[in-house]
Amino acid sequence: MRDSLRFTRIREGLVALAAVGAMTLLAACGGAGSGSSAPQGAAADSASVEEAKSLVAQAQQQVAWPQPGPPAFDASSARGKTLGWVAITASNPFSQIMLEGAREAAALSGLNIDYCDGKGRPSEWVRCADSLIAKGVDALLIQSIDPKILSASIEAATRAGIPVIETSSNDSSQPPTPGVSAANNFAIAEMGKLLADYAIADSNGRVNAVYYGAPEVALSPPLHQAIEAEFRRLCPDTCTLKSSDVPVGEWDTRLPTVVQSGISADRDINYLIPLADGAVPAMIPAVHAANATERVKILSITASPSIVKFIDSGDVFVADVGPSTEWHGWSTVDQALRLIVGQPKGSPILHDPQMPIRLFDKANVGELNFDDPKMANFFGPVDLAAEYGRVWGITP
Structure with a gap:
């Protein structure tokens, strides 16, 4: 994707993040650059990879009204x-x-x-x-x-x-x-778990990921912890998660430099996971600038329509998870x-x-109507x- 993406408006994604917890004061878990690379000679467990693939396949499906659903009452x-x-x-x-x-x-x-x-x-x-x-x-x-x-x-x-x-x-x-x-x-923890499952399924269990949190956002620690826990559960010997904190207000300015320098310095990195998909437009050009489009993919949460649309372009942003x-x-x-x-x-x-959530990727993004501002068809009938x-x- 062209470098002009650097100037893509990220307002929708940023404010969607704000709408799920910005302005809070809890620090994100894990300092910048924490974590270590997975052993290069370790083999991923095939059963765990198959489990991750199954979980991803389930999350890709359209959602239905929960059964038995909320208890009825006289309103x-x-x-x-x-x-x-x-x-x-x-x-x-x-x-x-x-x-x-x-x-x-x-x-x-x-x-x-x-x-x-x-x-x-x-x-x-x-x-x-x-x-x-x-x-x-x-x-x-x-x-x-x-x-x-x-x-x-x-x-x-x-x-x-x-x-x-x-x-x-x-x-x-x-x-x-x-x-x-x-x-x-x-269900922030469930979203984080699905992001980890996607990376495991997509890479056959060989993940070297970086999580980009924001120190001022209360939802950052539970998302980070959920991703890390799922890696630990399914691929403890072949999956690792480093972390780096960049305040939301610096995503459009500082984040591209942090991303580009990080993936240039560590060529084992293959997945980038920002706290919310509002960071994605600033990260895509950074991956291109580092000449890393063949090895690095981006995953995130929130499912903002204008950001999910990037998946359809076939670039490095490949999966987004969110609720209706x-x-x-x-x-x-x-x-x-x-x-x-x-x-x-x-x-x-x-x-x-x-309230159910859904995972969007190349397998289902083609069915979406991006002209519908309410995202009515994003989740199911x-x-x-x-x-x-x-x-x-x-x-x-």
Whole structure:
């Protein structure tokens, strides 16, 4: 791909990353350049490689509505109630697609949404949360913001009897933040596991990868750990993972240099795995500049439409894993309705929204419609209105 890709707009991918946890303050695991190369003479275990191939094949398939699905309940008493929504920012595609899905769900259920644009600034997040609490909303959503930053607002909501929902701010396997009633987070660990499986399957179990995290993003450590754990499980003698931290704000400037110098210095490197696919447009030209297109491939998560499209070009970006953002909006409204009608905070569905993910690569990218801003065909023919309508006791 031409060097002009260096100037490709990466705004969509960057803000999608922000929408899944940027502005948080947890440091990523592993320092720059940590790790070691796999023994060159070691043989990969064939059974492990076949297992990885099977897992990848399953993840490539279109997703279906989970069975038995979310427990049904009568949502009618939530009609006319209001969900207050604090968005990390309204200016990115992730927030926009999620909100569009949520508004469709709200229209079906009769729920109102009072949306406040946090404009990417902590001071605005606090202002939005406190304003919505003062209005007396019936539930409060904190979208893509580390709840710890809004701890005082969460305490105020609790005192006012307003349940709080956190979304896309942590790994779905983690418990909700104290004071939060429901969590609608992504399966970050599962995404990391699938990236490792893809590399193992694609290389026949001989992987020398570099993970590019971001020290300010809370989701970076669990993704790194999941990739590393899967390598350790399936190919401990033939797979290694080094790491390098580059802040998100430096992806378009510093990251290309870090990538080019790293793969030039270590010619055993064959996979690059950035924290989110927003880094991919800055990394592709770096691989070309290092004359490494025949040996280095890039894998990532988030499944941003404009980035997944690079896979179709046949260049070095070969796999992307992510959930349906529209579905994320619907499942968030489902949690809000459950809290408003008084379902117990310990209900499993309030901590596991049962939202599937899909792996995209050359095997399935040709079936996608990149002109659809909602990515409706990215994941499969699931009728969200019909399915959630059944759960809520409503006929669309």
